[in-house]
Amino acid sequence: MTYCLGIKIKEGLIALSDGRITAGTQVTAARKVTLLPNGSDRFFVMTSGLRSVRDKTLAYLRRDMQAAGPKPFDSMLEAVNSFTRCLRVVAKEDKEALEASKLTFNLHAIIGGQLGSDREPTMYLVYPEGNWIEVDERTPYLSIGATAYGKPILDRALKFDTSMPAALKLAYLSFDSSRYSSADVGYPIDLVTYHQADRQWREDQFDYDDLVEQRHWWNRHITGLAAQLPDGPWVETLLPK
Known part of the structure; x- marks a missing residue:
């Protein structure tokens, strides 16, 4: 399992992916977000699913891009x-053999960026069958993998006009909720941002110790806020007089 999150806001794009790989009792780390060059532009691909399917699909994509020249795509x-x-x-080459080995052909991907003819940055969620959906302003994020735990805070707090700093914090909190409740999601995390104003990509990786202050602050304050929630009659009827 994994957790990958793509956010589209007015200022640009955010991509977050966890780095934990679990195989039986073994835990390793691997990068799950890839930035691919397209002339002077770039776009990202994040994936969740079988690693062999991911690697082969990306290898074929790179091969086709190289054959098409230095700027293979004009749009996302x-x-x-x-x-x-x-x-x-x-899928045609490997699906039958994988299913014969009792493995499901599984690859979900989030692909985002802004290329030559694109008026604004955008993102797509790709399903294993090869169909896709595009992000929209009403729900300005896409997620794959262990999505259930990180979804509530995004649905409550993330809007299209959320600032980039606030959206980055919400992305981290969404990951932290997933990490806390799912043993298959964990550090390190890779974060990539694209700012529409300067059309620049920025990226960094963070491990468990890099976000100690933020983790402790959130745990302390969410516990305090729960205690401060007004009681009201619904609580009083369930407590001793």
């Missing part, structure tokens, strides 16, 4: 459609 729509074509090729 072209990029996501090329990715899905590669995914369907891998």
